Amino acid sequence: MKDQLFSDTRSIARSKDGLDTEYTTGDLVRRIWRENLRPRLGILIVAAIAMLLTAATTGAIPFLIQVVADDVFVAKKESMIYWVTAGIVGVSVIKCLAEYVAEVTVGYLGHRFIADLRIRMFNRLAFADLSWIQSIHSGRLLSGFLNDSNLIRQAASRSLVTLGESYLKIIILVATMFYMDARFSILILLFMPIGWVMLGRQRRKMRKSTSKSLQETGDLSALVTQTLRGIRVVRAYAQEEKEKERAASAINRALEFTMRGTRARALSSPSIELITGLGFALAIYFAGTKGIRGDLTLGHFMGFMTAALLIYPPLKSAATLQTQLQEGMAAASRVFGIIDLETQMKEVPNAPALELTKGELTYDDVTFAYEPGKPVLQGVNLTVAPGSTVALVGPSGSGKSTMVNLALRFFDPSAGKITIDGQDISDVSIASLRDSIALVTQDPVLFDDSVRANIAYGSRPENQDEVIAAAKAAAAHDFIMKLPQGYDTRVGEAGTLLSGGERQRIAIARAIYKDAPILLLDEPTSSLDSEAEAKVQKALEKLMRGRTVLMIAHRLSTVQKADLICVLDHGRVMETGRHGELVAKGGLYARLHKTQFDIGGDAADAEPDEESGDPEAVALATK
Numbered sequence: 001m002k003d004q005l006f007s008d009t010r011s012i013a014r015s016k017d018g019l020d021t022e023y024t025t026g027d028l029v030r031r032i033w034r035e036n037l038r039p040r041l042g043i044l045i046v047a048a049i050a051m052l053l054t055a056a057t058t059g060a061i062p063f064l065i066q067v068v069a070d071d072v073f074v075a076k077k078e079s080m081i082y083w084v085t086a087g088i089v090g091v092s093v094i095k096c097l098a099e100y101v102a103e104v105t106v107g108y109l110g111h112r113f114i115a116d117l118r119i120r121m122f123n124r125l126a127f128a129d130l131s132w133i134q135s136i137h138s139g140r141l142l143s144g145f146l147n148d149s150n151l152i153r154q155a156a157s158r159s160l161v162t163l164g165e166s167y168l169k170i171i172i173l174v175a176t177m178f179y180m181d182a183r184f185s186i187l188i189l190l191f192m193p194i195g196w197v198m199l200g201r202q203r204r205k206m207r208k209s210t211s212k213s214l215q216e217t218g219d220l221s222a223l224v225t226q227t228l229r230g231i232r233v234v235r236a237y238a239q240e241e242k243e244k245e246r247a248a249s250a251i252n253r254a255l256e257f258t259m260r261g262t263r264a265r266a267l268s269s270p271s272i273e274l275i276t277g278l279g280f281a282l283a284i285y286f287a288g289t290k291g292i293r294g295d296l297t298l299g300h301f302m303g304f305m306t307a308a309l310l311i312y313p314p315l316k317s318a319a320t321l322q323t324q325l326q327e328g329m330a331a332a333s334r335v336f337g338i339i340d341l342e343t344q345m346k347e348v349p350n351a352p353a354l355e356l357t358k359g360e361l362t363y364d365d366v367t368f369a370y371e372p373g374k375p376v377l378q379g380v381n382l383t384v385a386p387g388s389t390v391a392l393v394g395p396s397g398s399g400k401s402t403m404v405n406l407a408l409r410f411f412d413p414s415a416g417k418i419t420i421d422g423q424d425i426s427d428v429s430i431a432s433l434r435d436s437i438a439l440v441t442q443d444p445v446l447f448d449d450s451v452r453a454n455i456a457y458g459s460r461p462e463n464q465d466e467v468i469a470a471a472k473a474a475a476a477h478d479f480i481m482k483l484p485q486g487y488d489t490r491v492g493e494a495g496t497l498l499s500g501g502e503r504q505r506i507a508i509a510r511a512i513y514k515d516a517p518i519l520l521l522d523e524p525t526s527s528l529d530s531e532a533e534a535k536v537q538k539a540l541e542k543l544m545r546g547r548t549v550l551m552i553a554h555r556l557s558t559v560q561k562a563d564l565i566c567v568l569d570h571g572r573v574m575e576t577g578r579h580g581e582l583v584a585k586g587g588l589y590a591r592l593h594k595t596q597f598d599i600g601g602d603a604a605d606a607e608p609d610e611e612s613g614d615p616e617a618v619a620l621a622t623k
């Protein structure tokens, strides 16, 4: 079982989570328009026409009311009843159809928008630098994927509707009101600019609180992911209560920020209501006095008031749009932060494919640091001759995995170069480089898919016979046939439905299927029991035959068989040679051999040689 390390979401929560970027609302709106809306201009135009019709039919209602009051109730013109009734039916039908079309088109634009964003985010993540991915908890990225992008969709759809429909309605109704009575209209609308200024503060608050609340939601997501992933450790150490408390505190913090946003949003609607209400009261007062004096017809008054009442909802929605827009903008700056990620690991333009001849892997004076000023490898020189096996040995943290990472170009050396058959790997295409290398790690990675798909993962299309041949060579065929659906059995999340040895043999079958000439191994038998190990060992021998192998070795038997042993310490190559030579030399390897591979046992069983009094030897007993 792999041990689980937990990140402290509480401490991370207090700093920025690395996803937030500083974009202004104008930048974001322009960008969303350019990248997401303009390419779908056709649908946007249909939506705009539908919204225009909705707004126009709304604007027709006050006129119809005016006609009813003046011609039917006051002038008693009987024929007008039929016309007005037919008019209302006609207006309602058009409004109804237009609303349907507007809803569907805007809905499509919104959901298409979120789908585009997610595709682009996923593409970025798939190609992002490992160092960046490793620095951000997967739960946070997941939250960005699901929550943040959804919030942008809501804001974008809402903005489209508000811009297209509410603003149109406002324009048409204001025009109607001015047409009916300009002076009253001015009274009603007089207070609007004051409301707009008042809402400014809320808008800023909204963006800040949303940004914080999304960060907290990301933390929560990180917490849930790591608790589930490490559930066995959580149980074994009886940490359920503590994890529960951590989750509750993350949830409460998210709630606190969400409530700040909710309060800011809640304020925007009543303030606009109060301001419009004042204008409204003023208009009724003047219209009433005019009506009493007989200067205003009932129809005129009713038509005008209907327009004033109808303008309320779109006015409110235009006012609150601003606050919701800020929510969307806070989320958008996080999502675009991911989409805009610059990858450091770049291919040279038109990089040629790697031309494999013998399969010789060379480290030429390689220096590397994950963090500036802290070199992890220093001036490493090593040649893995074609078809030979080189065992990397050294204490924990000496840089063994880093050497493997560099050969795959997960990172680039800060000095020196790595070549394959004389070609610098940073000059060839990354795809061709990785095509020529198979990687088998100590902790095999399986995907929740069929056994067959897992074996063929990353290679040519699945070929039934070759998949079976690879599984047979990896001593996996027999157990696969015993699974409920044989090669079609799904292996569960991260292959949890299989044992460690079975997972490992599938990973080896994958490497055999890939048939790459260079093999990088983090010795896959070290965490297995002896029975499983014997089977995996057999599979490994078949895999290694005829290939160039660089292996992080944990077992004495492997080291003894290697063509060359490379002993690393603090990122430097201390010694190279064969087992016998190095033991005879009496240097670091000899001490390592004495402690790490203690007589008659493997690393896993060995006790540190504390009695030898050699602190370095004790420190070397790492595995």
Ligand SMILES: Nc1ncnc2c1ncn2[C@@H]1O[C@H](COP(=O)(O)OP(=O)(O)OP(=O)(O)O)[C@@H](O)[C@H]1O
Pocket: 131, 134, 370, 371, 376, 394, 395, 396, 397, 398, 399, 400, 401, 402, 403
């Ligand atoms: N992504 C990373 N960012 C920063 N430092 C790292 C990163 N990965 C490894 N290191 C550091 O680089 C050093 C070398 O690590 P590396 O994993 O190569 O050692 P190793 O010899 O493979 O160790 P082990 O045998 O324990 O797996 C260590 O000090 C480690 O803490």
